[in-house]
Amino acid sequence: MIGNSVIKLQNIDVYQQKHLVLANVNLQIDKGEFVFLIGQTGSGKSSLLKIIYGELHIVNGEGNAAGYDLKKLLEKDVPFLRRKLGIVFQDFQLLTDRTVEQNLEFVMKATGWKDKTLIAERTRDVLEKVGLRSKIKKMPHELSGGEQQRVVIARALINDPEIILADEPTGNLDPDTSEEIVMLLRQISQSGTAVLMATHDYHIIRTFPSRIIKCEGGAVHEDAKI
């Protein structure tokens, strides 16, 4: 982490395979900030997120995410970078054959947690944060879409990340549930974890006025208006 910033990208060119998607990107996100990332499909939003979570490598420029130098990031360091980031995606949901508790335990075991007492404590804590303490023994199919997304957010919070990267987290939800999810993400950002949320939902953006970054015409525009 550099100073107060969780993400810092300087003069970065983002390539998707051999195609230049975004040029000369400069972006800084500070601790506890809530930022919307908008742009049309194919404008480079997901590619920008990929640079941050180490799926794409930086060719030109400098970058730092949660204290990791993205330019010098080695393959073996990627899992450890991701433990500092919470990733909430539409396509990467819960394991359908395990309870909420087992889903969270699975992530903890996958990220090096060993002490059973600490695992149980942390599971209760994160479920408390997302308001699902009572659903700990439920199977994912016994939860509503909004509740499932809350569990995904709880999963992202497990390792106390410095930033949550949310790619269309409300994509499959009705407007009321979407608002609840964004409110939850806002609360999380107020407690110190930054949130970068990619979305197409302009209603949400209007309802929760925040900093907006827009991917358009191969560039990233700061403080965009919708």
Next chain:
Amino acid sequence: MEEFEASASSKKTKTIYISNVISISLVLLMVGLLGLILVHAKNLSNYVKENIVLNIIVNDGAKEVDIIALQKQIDANPSVLKTQYVSKELAARNLTKDLGEDFVEFLGYNPLLSSIDVYMKAEYANNASIESFSRQLQRNPLVKEVTYQKSLIDMVNQNIRIIGLIILVFATILTVIAIALINNTIRLAIYSQRFLIKSMQFVGATKSFIRRPFLTSGVLHGLIGGLIAIILLLVTLYFAQQQVPEMVILRNWTEFIIVFVAVIIIGILISGLSTYFAVRKYLRLKIYDLYR
């Protein structure tokens, strides 16, 4: 609807695992059958070879004590499996039995000579070894003549070579098919889990952590497939021996156990390695490749 999807997905996973184990066991059954055919073919070839007889005709008038000493000397040779002393009286009795009339009474004397029947060990039952052994024997003053069916030995060895070659070609083709089939089934099973693999990577799991449960189930499927194949092989052996009781003479449990252990090792190796490479592929894939 969601409940249906979850139970459908769990059923799908179970179905994939079951079909995986069945495919592995069927392929291993084929490999095992070929192994058993190889063992039987080898034992049959040894049986045939070890029943080729060398007749060592002893000079008339040789003392029985000298003949028995010669027999002991021959027995001590490492290339000899067993010997049998056939006295001229025994030879006459045998021939009388074969002819159905007493030729000694008809001729007034026994024209047959005493002999030692020598059975060679399978690995020495070839013309080169027998010729050298025969030359060595002929230097002994007691030995009048050494006879054996040279053309039969050539024919047996040639046929065994051809059959061995055919089985080897079959074994190679079958092994390639076995590897391809098991590999394909496993790749499909892992393909269905590609999003799970990516999800695990997104939450910060290391590659080795992700690989571990897949490898464990890969090895376990290979082991279960191998055990099922062995049960099927034993059933096949039982019924084959019921149909052809003569097969009992070719039975060698030590070699059968070697085949069974090999079946399990092959199952574990192919299943484990295929799983390793399939998981590695999805661990290396970028997200956009998952949809292709």
